[in-house]
Amino acid sequence: MAEDNRTPLRVRFELRRRELRVVEHHLLTPHMLRLVLSGDLEGFQSLGFDDHVKLLFSDPQGGETPIMRDYTPRAFDVGKGRLTLDFALHEPAGPATQWALQAKIGDRLHIGGPRGSQVWPDVFDHYLLIGDETALPAIGRRLETAPAGQAITVLAMVENAAERQTWTTKADADIRWLYRAEADDVLSAIDALTLPEDILVWVAGEAQWARTVRTHLHDKGFNPKGIKAAGYWLKGEPGAHASFD
Ligand SMILES: Cc1cc2nc3c(=O)[nH]c(=O)nc-3n(C[C@H](O)[C@H](O)[C@H](O)COP(=O)(O)OP(=O)(O)OC[C@H]3O[C@@H](n4cnc5c(N)ncnc54)[C@H](O)[C@@H]3O)c2cc1C
Structure with missing residues (x-):
């Protein structure tokens, strides 16, 4: 490939x-x-x-x-x-x-x-998708097109429970919603996961938030080559985005 x-x-x-x-x-x-x-x-x-x-x-x-x-x-x-x-x-x-x-x-x-397009191969043991509201279109698309049985964990940060979406997937998906209004912490949610070593992590959301998530993953020993993180928007700055990898 x-x-x-x-x-x-x-x-x-x-x-x-x-x-x-x-x-x-x-x-x-x-x-x-x-x-x-x-x-x-x-x-x-x-x-x-x-x-x-x-x-x-x-x-x-x-x-x-x-x-x-x-x-x-x-x-x-x-x-x-x-x-x-x-x-x-x-x-x-x-x-x-x-x-x-x-x-x-x-x-x-x-x-x-x-x-x-950047197409990641379907060969990893596990896929971890972490994002805020702006990442939900990509996450939803990924879930709906994933091969049957693929192991995918989603950490989705939204304002509150009213912002939850329902996705149809053939993947073996573990979808966890986090609520900003309840001060849920994405880093603690990452720490609570048990994941295999062979993993691809995709992160997208507010740039500073995505950067913090990426640093946390690095600090936890995730393989940097298996992390794709992007700032989809930047607080206070119109039309901004950033790719970190
Ligand atoms: C590769 C990629 C794919 C994306 N896909 C989507 C998508 O499918 N759906 C989607 O909704 N967004 C998506 N985004 C994010 C979207 O491009 C930005 O949110 C964009 O800034 C929105 O443009 P705007 O004209 O509404 O606001 P802007 O003029 O860019 O910004 C106005 C103000 O709003 C703030 N702001 C921007 N976005 C947000 C937000 N989400 N929450 C709170 N404040 C914000 C800015 O900091 C600024 O202060 C994507 C970004 C990238 C890089």
């Missing part, structure tokens, strides 16, 4: 700008809005559960460069020309969240990408 069977396969795609229209609107939880978009998806490819597309918004100041925000292709069907995106609704709402909150059936959205 790659140079050894523990490294991800990286694939590049032609970048294309697409115009889509909102065709479905579902509030999954009080703060998670699902929009299904329809349009020409010819050539659209997304092989990795944590791929992202760029949502393009025109600059209110009139600048030529669009404002861009990253979102996970939660599900897609190229034949039917359908793409599903899940928006974690947050305050202060930036351009992406504002657009999603106001989106009506028929509204237009321009997207670009994914520019590429």
Whole structure:
């Protein structure tokens, strides 16, 4: 698959700008809005559960460069020309969240990408997925597409129990919800797990939080090569993200 069977396969795609229209609107939880978009998806490819597309918004100041925000292709069907995106609704709402909150059936959205995919092999004994609300689209997609019997543990940090989602999976999944409102601590939740050595850990969420989780995993002796951590947003900074590995 790659140079050894523990490294991800990286694939590049032609970048294309697409115009889509909102065709479905579902509030999954009080703060998670699902929009299904329809349009020409010819050539659209997304092989990795944590791929992202760029949502393009025109600059209110009139600048030529669009404002861009990253979102996970939660599900897609190229034949039917359908793409599903899940928006974690947050305050202060930036351009992406504002657009999603106001989106009506028929509204237009321009997207670009994914520019590429990173595909992790299905050879690890165990997969640990740790994330906040912004990571739930990737985690949900991973669970829904995982092979039967694959051992997956999820630590999902959300505001409160109303933000829990239900996923269908063939994997042997242990899904643990953590609540910010109840001061649940992700590091203690990691310490409470019994895990095999051959593990791939994926972490995504607020950048400082994801960095703390990654440092904790390093300190506990997890193999750094088996940790993929990313900041999906940065408190106080619009449009920010960070990849640590
Ligand atoms: C690879 C990748 C995939 C992603 N996939 C998804 C996805 O599928 N669904 C999704 O909802 N998000 C996803 N995100 C996160 C999303 O891109 C950011 O949350 C983005 O900042 C939202 O844009 P915005 O215009 O709403 O807010 P911005 O203009 O970027 O930010 C406005 C303010 O809100 C704060 N903020 C941003 N996000 C949050 C948040 N989640 N909670 C609280 N405050 C926040 C910022 O710090 C800033 O102060 C992904 C990020 C990456 C890097």
